[in-house]
Amino acid sequence: MxxxxxxxxxxxxxxxxxxxxxxxxxxxxxxxxxxxxxxxxxxxxxxxxxxxxxxxxxxxxxxxxxxxxxxxxxxxxxxxxxxxxxxxxxxxxxxxxxxxxxxxxxxxxxxxxxxxxxxxxxxxxxxxxxxxxxxxxxxxxxxxxxxxxxxxxxLMNTISSEFSISDNEFKEVSCLRKKNFENSGKIKLFFLSNFIISKGYLDLFDSYELLDIDVFDKFELHFIGFWFDDRSKSEFLNKVTKSSRSNCIFVHEGLSDRLDVKKLLVEMDVFIFPTYYPVESQPLSILESFSLGIPVVSTYHATIPEMIEDGYNGYLFEKRDHNQLLNIMRGLVNYEIIEYLSLNARDSFNKRFSEKEFESKFIQLLYA
CATH class of the missing domain: 3.40.50.2000 (Glycogen Phosphorylase B;)
Incomplete structure (x- = not known):
């Protein structure tokens, strides 16, 4: 029955x-x-x-x-x-x-x-x-x-299999990212979340502005998310426009379909998420990144240290510590390091956060 x-x-x-x-x-x-x-x-x-x-x-x-x-x-x-x-x-x-x-x-x-x-x-x-x-x-x-x-x-969360990719697709995506890097010389960093101050998008912007000239030029910085009020949106876009590095900063807003987000992320290299959001628990954006083989740089906050192994599938730093974040970003100019972290991010997802793993553990909890 x-x-x-x-x-x-x-x-x-x-x-x-x-x-x-x-x-x-x-x-x-x-x-x-x-x-x-x-x-x-x-x-x-x-x-x-x-x-x-x-x-x-x-x-x-x-x-x-x-x-x-x-x-x-x-x-x-x-x-x-x-x-x-x-x-x-x-x-x-x-x-x-x-x-x-x-x-x-x-x-x-x-x-x-x-x-x-x-x-x-x-x-x-x-x-x-x-x-x-x-x-x-x-x-x-x-x-x-x-x-x-x-x-x-x-029980750690999972994401829809529609968002993830197969192992063969991951190999193709990895080759595409490396080819893009070799052609442009740019490493694509991104922020993905709602544009809430405590999610850290301004911290990332300010840290990027402080990077040495010979370092920042190696990066593109992409902000992806939703705005909750027009004033915050206007103020941030104004900061981007006035920045001397505005030609390397891109803002993507209003992407409501996660598959549209996926199409954007497959070309990205590293997810940077400086969150100190008070009710943060387990950000799905980290799982989405891992599923696509994208390493994550984030904070010692909520369950994030249980997801990211520092130096293995990403990096961790203290909340609001711009100096730590700057040092991590400087180290990301070495694309071989990103490739190493990428393989481990993908492996972490397959072993710990896959749909199959989640379903098995959830049903065990039901009957425990």
Whole structure:
């Protein structure tokens, strides 16, 4: 008999790291003959819609629990206070059905730190005591202490196979990158994320501006992402225009399709991500880069040190430390080093972050 699993969480849209991974989990289990999957999409756009969505979803949840009788319920813990309240009522309803195994996935890098005061601390305690399994993406983002260790499992994310490439394609891409370098003499560095200050795009720009003349000329710098406000966009584009190195700086915005992003990345050499974003957990952009054999330079932050092996598949540096970043960038002028890191980045993805690896471990967690 097939096991029934109810997904009670948000799906794309919006496009976020959490919704992308949720869709990935859904796709894996939906296509697995051992499971029958059901979905309640909790996404909503405005505050008013959120309220009515919460209420209607509670009725839907009761309906599914009574009629479908799922063995598993999969939900994502929220890191916001409003989300904590929503989770409290959802878990209260689910806990009325004692035969249900509740799997809660954590995607934020600060889960629990916002719930230290009354009444959220009591709600969090209630929620944690009633879930069956809590999934974190890494030990660096687990702030719950040892009390719930028996419920906690660790699972790194994966990405869609559509974004990745085969081993033969990787060889072709590697040859293309090297040929581009030999023809242009330029190494293509890039930033990929939403344009949020704490994601580090200004840190990268400022570090690039400080590079010695004989070094910066060996690089192209590409910024890829989305803007949240016109003022920040205007200020940054103005900085780029005024830069004496503007002919080597390129800004790509509004790429909503990840396959369009992939087409751009296959020509890139190194991903630089100076993030200190407070709720960072496990950036999917690092996995996307590894899957294409792109080494990553990033910070000792969230689960990133659990993904990047310094000097093997990329480099790590302290948050906001421009001098460390500058020294790393100076070392990247040697293309043989980039080739070495690239092979290891690809190997890291295949061994640790592939779809097959994720599916196998996730199903083990379900039945643990």
């Amino acid at each position: 097939k096991d029934k699993i109810l997904f009670y969480t948000s799906f794309p849209k919006p496009i976020t790291g959490q919704t992308i991974v949720t869709q990935k989990v859904w796709d894996l289990l939906y296509n697995d003959p051992r499971f029958v999957c059901f979905k309640i999409n909790t996404s909503s756009s405005t505050i008013v819609k959120k309220f009515f969505t919460f209420i209607s979803n509670y009725f839907l949840l009761v309906k599914f629990l009574i009629l479908v009788k799922p063995r598993f319920v999969y939900m994502v813990f929220s890191s916001s206070k409003l989300g904590c309240v929503r989770d409290f009522f959802s878990i209260f309803i689910i806990s009325l059905f004692s035969n249900v195994k509740l799997i809660s996935h954590v995607h934020s890098g600060n889960f629990g730190l916002e719930f230290l005061n009354f009444p959220f601390n009591l709600m969090l305690k209630y929620n944690l005591e009633r879930v069956t399994t809590i999934i974190f993406q890494g030990k660096q983002v687990n702030f719950l202490g040892s009390k719930y260790d028996y419920k906690i499992k660790y």
